[in-house]
Amino acid sequence: MLTYQNLNGFDMVYAVSQQTINAQLQLLWAMDMLPTTWKAEAAEGLYSIDAELGCPVVDFNTGDSSSRTAKLTMPLTKASFHYAKIVIEDGKPTVVQTTKEINGSSLSFFVNMSLAELASTYQNQDSIPDEVKRQLEQFDTSMFSIQHLFLNFEDAHLLKSFDFQTNGAIPTDQPELTGQIRNLVEAFIDTIKGNDNPYIFGYYAVDKISEPSQATWQPTGCTYSIYSDAHFASRSSINYLLVTDHKTVPGSGAGMFQHNWVMSDQVEGSFVLSQALVMDPLLQSLANMLSIDKTQFSPTNNNQFFVSFESRLDKNTKGKTTCTLVPLVGTKQMAVYFNIDYNTDMHDLAGSYIGYVDGTIKWTTTLTFEVDTIKSSVNVSAKNSEVITTKKDHPNALGKFEHALAVFADFIITVFTFGQVDDVFQDLIRKDWQKTINTGYSTQMNSMKARAILPGGSEIMFKDAQFYENGSMIVATTVKN
Structure with missing residues (x-):
């Protein structure tokens, strides 16, 4: 009987290294597409922040290989934080407003990357920032359904938690203060909701009008996973997990790997074809x-x-x-x-x-x-x-x-x-x-190239191929800006 091994439930995997995603963030930063300030108030002005933001950094090393969590950190290069605290003066409690300079602080977000686990609440958005769209050749939104990747702030379920690090300058362990910081973070998120959300770090386009004879070769469904590489942090990867022929995307237990598909610092990613x-x-x-x-x-x-x-x-x-x-x-x-x-x-x-x-x-x-x-x-x-x-x-x-x-x-x-x-x-x-x-192979590559879109709209180029021990074939990818 002719049977094949698949890729832990999927037909293709496109693994993009952490190093590549951060390079794309730098590209977006250079194009002035990312927010440069965080200004917000809460509790009628008792709490506020006025910060200049640096280029964000993504980190996939947030756990072991069973984790699907990505971390995005925004550095606060220059920032002032205003908050209220209660002091006792002459035996009476008094609210005093305090200002701290918190240059060098950071704001981090933790995001669940599995659309399969979030299918019941995840909302597709048929939109893409104009600056990125203009970089994509022959991109026609009437032909594709766009699934936003990473920080889709339209969906609160994708935002697992945040971390505000001030190097001890602010007592962030106080319950009242913590609640107001969350309000300030939510105010920041409100400013970047909508079609121009710049923190969607990648896109995957599903073809709506593929020819039936080509359906076997074309990705028709997608979800994501993370591989955290403790030995080579820059090679840690986000995996586009793809199915073909309109098969159902496997659930939350699939798509986790015990090895990294990105095997070298000399490549930006790997495109893996299943044995079939x-x-x-x-x-x-x-x-x-x-x-x-x-x-x-x-x-x-x-x-x-x-x-x-x-x-x-x-x-x-x-x-x-x-x-x-x-x-x-x-x-x-x-x-x-x-x-x-x-x-x-x-x-x-x-x-x-x-x-x-x-x-x-x-x-x-x-x-x-x-x-x-x-x-x-x-x-x-x-x-x-x-x-x-x-x-x-x-x-x-x-x-x-x-x-x-x-x-x-x-x-x-x-x-x-x-x-x-x-x-x-x-x-x-x-x-x-x-x-x-x-x-047949050309069809696969062209299908993948047209649908896996990196954050800054960069073009994917394919390089060397080699066979892996499970019978799959790995094609190294690089990015052409």
């Missing part, structure tokens, strides 16, 4: 050439795929073909091993049976997956090894093969007269076969 999306077109193509059904392939415990079937190549020759596909983990190559055992009956010139010849035909086809950065596609090329043949004569008890038939026996096992073998061998390096495979 990588293997399905290859297996279908091989099945067509072998004249078998794709479902005859079976996975092994080592994330390889194997098929073995009997065939009669002509009235005298029986064969058994074995084909094994092995992704070479850590490389951009897949090896396809062919082994054909055959047995052919031999007859003399009078038509009498005189024995048989058996042997094997073996070769390896190496598939190489190259990323075309300009076209955003994966291209597959094939190279066949030399064919190795073995054979053994088995004459019957009446005597040896006649010389002419012995020559014929040697000749029949050469691959270029062995019709089925010749077809498979030649078809594996034909341009039309490679074009079919490459079209």
Whole structure:
């Protein structure tokens, strides 16, 4: 039975590093798209803040790998905080207003990143800041439904909590003061609600009018998770978790990983294709050439795929073909091993049976997956090894093969007269076969590129591909500003 491993419930994962998100925040900051001040009053002016804000920083290291929480910190580069406190003067309580300079303080927000866990209350917004929209080529809101990522302040459920750090200058542990600080924070949030909310750090567009024949390749649903990397904090990542073919997005238990898909500081992210999306077109193509059904392939415990079937190549020759596909983990190559055992009956010139010849035909086809950065596609090329043949004569008890038939026996096992073998061998390096495979991968990459939109509207470029141990394929991504 043909079955595939998926990515913990999903078909694709696009992992974007913390380092990349912060670079995008710096881009937004340089474009003057982020708030630069926090000015608010509460309790009829008894409490107020007048602060200049620096460039915010996102941190995904807020817990272990089971956490879906992101932290956004806004530095207060220059700030004055006015608050009231009660003092006893002449035995009487008196309200006194106090001012503290709290330069170097910070305001942090903690946000739940799982839309699956918030599905009942999450509200889609068909809007996007104009400055970002102008950077997106051919962006048509009539074709897409926009899901806001990170701090969608329209939905209070996404804002789990906040932390106001003043380095001890303000007694933030006092209940009354804490409540008024929350009011000041809510006043700040009120100023950035609406279509121009700049703290939506990314966008995911779901195609509303995809062609049915392409639905298998196109993401049709999305949620998110966080990977917190304790050893390489800058590689900690936000994961776009994607399904295809209009499948239901898995619930809150799915999409958490025990490893980071971002494996290097030299890349901005990783685009991961599930085993099914990588293997399905290859297996279908091989099945067509072998004249078998794709479902005859079976996975092994080592994330390889194997098929073995009997065939009669002509009235005298029986064969058994074995084909094994092995992704070479850590490389951009897949090896396809062919082994054909055959047995052919031999007859003399009078038509009498005189024995048989058996042997094997073996070769390896190496598939190489190259990323075309300009076209955003994966291209597959094939190279066949030399064919190795073995054979053994088995004459019957009446005597040896006649010389002419012995020559014929040697000749029949050469691959270029062995019709089925010749077809498979030649078809594996034909341009039309490679074009079919490459079209499928190109569709995937272009679909993902058009839909995963970074905070500053930066364009995603794809780089190197390699196979992972679970049978998936990882394509490194970089950002083109």
